[in-house]
Amino acid sequence: VHDATQCLCETHAHLDDRQFDPDREEVIQRAVEAGVQRIITVGTSLESSRAAIALAERYPAVYAVVGVHPHDAETVDHAALQAVRELAMHPRVVAIGEIGLDFYRDWAPRDAQRAAFQEQLALADEVNKPVVIHIRDQRGENHAYEEVMAALSAWLAERSEVPGSGPGVLHCFSGELETAQRAIDLGFYIGVDGPVTYPNAAALQARIGQLPLERLLLETDCPYLTPQPRRGRRNEPAYLPFIAQKVAELQRVGVGEVTAVTTGSACRLFGLPCDPGRE
Numbered sequence: 105v106h107d108a109t110q111c112l113c114e115t116h117a118h119l120d121d122r123q124f125d126p127d128r129e130e131v132i133q134r135a136v137e138a139g140v141q142r143i144i145t146v147g148t149s150l151e152s153s154r155a156a157i158a159l160a161e162r163y164p165a166v167y168a169v170v171g172v173h174p175h176d177a178e179t180v181d182h183a184a185l186q187a188v189r190e191l192a193m194h195p196r197v198v199a200i201g202e203i204g205l206d207f208y209r210d211w212a213p214r215d216a217q218r219a220a221f222q223e224q225l226a227l228a229d230e231v232n233k234p235v236v237i238h239i240r241d242q243r244g245e246n247h248a249y250e251e252v253m254a255a256l257s258a259w260l261a262e263r264s265e266v267p268g269s270g271p272g273v274l275h276c277f278s279g280e281l282e283t284a285q286r287a288i289d290l291g292f293y294i295g296v297d298g299p300v301t302y303p304n305a306a307a308l309q310a311r312i313g314q315l316p317l318e319r320l321l322l323e324t325d326c327p328y329l330t331p332q333p334r335r336g337r338r339n340e341p342a343y344l345p346f347i348a349q350k351v352a353e354l355q356r357v358g359v360g361e362v363t364a365v366t367t368g369s370a371c372r373l374f375g376l377p378c379d380p381g382r383e
């Protein structure tokens with residue numbers, strides 16, 4: 105089946121993770137068999153960005169995102185930025201990421217995170233690619249969300265040209281409804297992951313149910329955040345249909361519609377060919 109409207113697009117995986125070392129090829133094959141025809145694998149460091157590109161070169165279903173995660177913000181110096189800039193020119197690279205602020209783990213000093221985020225936003229503008237944004241706050245706080253939203257508004261206001269396909273995605277969204285709506289007003293997509301399937305996720309489920317389906321993207325963030333009913337195991341792109349099913353339920357539409365709409369959005373944002381069978 106090569107009709108893109110019947111295939112899911114996994115928009116956020118970490119296929120280079122060492123948890124996939126024993127069976128990476130089977131993981132990709134299982135995804136394709138489960139109807140997940142395309143997988144975007146996301147770098148978190150220079151090394152993992154290079155690994156993402158190597159996977160995208162090897163497997164036709166895989167595309168790469170390159171950048172440095174806020175956890176590794178202290179590695180972002182002039183040389184690292186130049187390296188990301190060069191990697192971004194590769195034809196299988198579809199975005200810059202994942203970049204942003206993580207005030208939950210705080211593994212890098214916040215000022216280093218802010219600097220790395222700003223530099224990579226500027227780089228995305230320079231190479232004219234969308235951004236994959238990571239935001240995580242301490243429980244009950246929204247400082248990272250507030251700072252990222254302010255930075256993204258300023259970034260968009262200064263951009264010479266914002267691509268009609270949209271500036272990017274707030275991946276693994278866990279913020280307030282109002283924040284999602286502000287991001288959507290700026291043209292961003294909202295990434296939906298395994299936590300939406302958890303029995304204790306009523307607040308997140310209500311938010312996802314209220315957002316326009318046209319602005320949602322499906323992602324697993326594997327090997328983390330395994331959806332129900334596979335929770336407790338390693339996550340992988342073949343589990344994306346569980347997230348699609350939950351989104352269909354929350355949006356009160358059929359899973360076929362969720363598939364068609366979210367795949368169309370992923371193709372537009374990341375510039376993927378709409379018919380993978382004709383590649």
Ligand SMILES: [Zn+2]
Pocket residue numbers: 202238239275276
């Ligand atoms: Zn992330």
Ligand SMILES: [Zn+2]
Pocket residue numbers: 116118146202325
């Ligand atoms: Zn991630």
